[in-house]
């Protein structure tokens with residue numbers, strides 16, 4: 170029985186080996202390299218004996234940064250309209266055109282970050298991407314479903330992620346830059362309608378932030394992609410090792426679905442395609458999302474996340490996580506109000522039971538190697554991969570014994 174099967178540390182070694190191979194090169198969203206990673210995962214699942222591994226093709230956004238350039242570019246036009254048109258066209262006309270651009274920019278940002286479709290979405294560059302999906306039936310009758318998810322792609326190593334200091338700065342600047350799109354409307358109204366010069370200076374200050382946002386967006390894709398060893402080859406490797414263990418030790422009553430998604434870093438288009446295809450069958454399933462699990466001395470679950478609009482994991486799922494993760498001191502974290510979120514936001518928005526597990530280092534509030542060029546395979550820690558394997562396995566046993 171169990172005592173003849175390989176130990177968790179061997180599965181962690183196997184996860185590490187997969188992650189090292191995947192992170193040997195970067196895997197940009199909707200690129201040939203992302204496709205190669207999908208091919209690797211498919212080949213591994215096939216050789217592990219899985220029947221009917223599905224590659225689900227979809228068209229996904231190539232970069233989140235082009236949306237950033239679009240939104241803040243529109244805000245910059247708003248600033249320019251006010252300053253350039255007030256002389257030739259008069260304050261009234263300049264104000265109306267300027268405010269229309271701020272309102273449109275703010276509308277796009279709101280729709281995008283609250284995970285709704287938005288005008289001009291199709292004009293942003295898209296490319297071919299794919300999810301890899303496999304299911305593992307239980308020995309007995311299926312009484313519950315668990316979906317294990319990890320994304321295949323890696324992010325651009327934009328300069329804002331280069332050090333902990335820059336990441337912190339990025340957090341503050343993002344808030345001011347986004348809030349500034351909405352604040353620009355009353356600021357320019359007051360600049361035009363009152364004699365107080367402070368509002369014109371405030372308008373110029375906001376323009377500086379919007380220039381920085383636009384400049385970041387327009388130049389981000391000129392740089393290199395992160396190798397993405399921790400984010401998120403570590404999770405893909407973890408799922409492949411779990412798949413091996415599940416074929417050797419299948420669950421009694423719980424069907425496992427493995428979903429390896431494309432385009433997480435650019436848009437979440439992979440997760441959207443996945444739930445479009447399988448969402449109805451998985452409405453009662455529990456989704457466990459794995460993010461950056463290959464470095465650190467602890468694991469957290471994300472209790473609350475989402476840009477601008479917030480989503481919280483279901484209470485009953487949180488109770489299970491706390492119960493099963495007690496031995497590993499599993500505790501909650503929340504993502505900031507803007508600047509960082511996972512595909513779990515999409516699942517929670519559409520009413521699925523989902524939670525994201527993420528590795529961390531004690532004493533640091535930063536995600537290890539997040540979106541950096543230094544997110545290389547040599548930094549992965551087998552102890553971290555063993556910890557997440559143990560937790561995931563215990564969770565699966567708990568769901569199998571007492572339902573999801």
Ligand SMILES: [Zn+2]
Pocket residue numbers: 320400401460461
């Ligand atoms: Zn990630």
